Amino acid sequence: MKKIFATWLLLTVATFLFAQTKVENIINAKEVERIERVLASDEMKGRRVFSPEIDKAADFIAAEFKAAGLESWNNSGTYRQEFTILTPRFKGLTCSFDQQAVDAKNVVVITTSGSLTINEKSGYEKVKLSAGVNLFTEAQKYIRSGKNYVVLVDTSYSKNFGRLTGFKRGMFPMKNNVVFVLTTVDPSTYSIEAQHEITEQKLSNVVGIIPGKSKKDEYVIFSGHYDHIGIGKPVDGDSIFNGANDDAAGTTAVIMLAKYYKALNNNERTIIFAAFTAEESGGYGAQYFSKQFDPAKVAAMFNIEMIGTESKWGKNSAYITGYEKTDMGAIMQKNLEGTGFTFHPDPYTDQNLFYRSDNATLARLGVPAHTISTSKMDSEPNYHKVSDEVETLDMDNMAMIIKSIALSARSIVAGKDSPTRVKVEELR
Structure with missing residues (x-):
């Protein structure tokens, strides 16, 4: 009986080792x-x-x-x-602060909507992006927040402001919209209209x-x-x-x-x-x-x-x-x-x-x-x-x-x- 058990044990161990070797x-x-x-x-x-x-x-x-x-x-x-992935291609934009026209090159709209029309009554939170922070890190926070913003960007960022369009190169569908405006003005009223052609890719x-x-x-x-x-x-x-x-x-x-x-x-x-x-x-x-x-x-x-x-x-x-x-x-x-x-x-x-x-x-x-x-x-x-x-x-x-x-x-x-x-x- 002991001999049979010993033989069984050896076979079991050998089988286990072979299986492990095979896996390795x-x-x-x-x-x-x-x-x-x-x-x-x-x-x-x-x-x-x-x-x-x-x-x-x-x-x-x-x-x-x-x-x-x-x-x-x-x-x-x-x-x-x-x-x-959605890629918005800019088609046109008009913007005014306190009824004064804002140059379109000083506005970047991050959206996956083909058409966007907003004003101060649209429920967008207006915030300031002050000097001395990382422009792109802060911008990304607003874009990923899921909330609608009008972001007043300090003019100290004028050199890199245009690079914010990089956020539009490929996007997941968004429920929120974020408008960045390079400005020294904090307007009481504003009007922004933007049009994009949206391309979908899988x-x-x-x-x-x-x-x-x-x-x-x-x-x-x-x-x-x-x-x-x-x-x-x-x-x-x-x-x-x-x-x-x-x-x-x-x-x-x-x-x-x-x-x-x-x-x-x-x-x-x-x-x-x-x-x-x-x-x-x-x-x-x-x-x-x-x-x-x-x-x-x-x-x-x-x-x-x-x-x-x-x-x-x-x-x-x-x-x-x-x-x-x-x-x-x-x-x-x-x-x-x-x-x-x-x-x-x-x-x-x-x-x-x-x-x-x-x-x-x-x-x-x-x-x-x-x-x-x-x-x-x-x-x-x-x-x-x-x-x-x-x-x-x-x-x-x-x-x-x-x-x-x-x-x-x-x-x-x-x-x-x-x-x-x-x-x-x-x-x-």
Whole structure:
């Protein structure tokens, strides 16, 4: 009987070890290269937003999610998370303060309505934007407030005032309107009429999930952006910005992690795998995504960007942006004890990388959201160049980085660790 039990025990352990080995081997250099070569191929023409090729990339990612066995977001039946971007094109404007005409070049109207007519009786709050603050930060607060404003902008901002039109380059549908007027006058009466031609365009993230076993309403996000900058000025006959590292590498990691965690099949928290669109043109994909759930339910976000080359420390290393803002990096490193892999704090803080990727959108909502990267941003030879090709990437090192992300996240996915929240009031 003892001999039978011992034999059974050995077989059980062997089966378990084989299963674990099989799962660990899901993330491998050959598979990483296969995915990279599709996403960063010349046929994708740089995956520019609103191009047919970015739709091809989205279809490919969705097919990989389906093959991995992921479920669709909210049981929608599709991995595409589609949304609309509006672009208002200025057609005409008249403005008067106390019955005196105001030059149209000193007025910027932020709206998604084709026609806007208001006066002092329209219920708009009139506020002053005084000298000495950041014009664009303050303007953004009013635009995102959901309230109607007439903002009297101090003339000390005259040099940069026209740049406020940049807020109209791509917009989500707005319920509010904000009128900025460069002026020294605080009028008792005013009249403003504006006309815009509104263009609608569709974009889509690609999102799949693995529901949690015991904590379904707590989320862990793995993300990367799948768009790039398309086709540009030829260099040595090559005009395609393939974006192999930026950020086909991050998207490849998301696909690999989806397959890994689906095979592991032990996540207590729900895992969301998101390939964002339009990171390069304003972060619209992450912005839309962040509005689809309660951010308080997101335990952590692992955003992955440009991991295809060695970091400044060499192999078996990467860095985490905003490392000091939560204890997520410390948790990740704890889970990697004995592996020889190290996650370092971001060494390029002067470049504000924490605020330049899709993690920033969720971090501003308090989510422990960080970007993992290896890119040497002070000397990156292929960043936003046609030379960002698959051949410049180290597939073995990239596979090791993805494995390390998977291992480092396990206790968070299991619901055993919860990183501290980002202190929103301390963000710029």
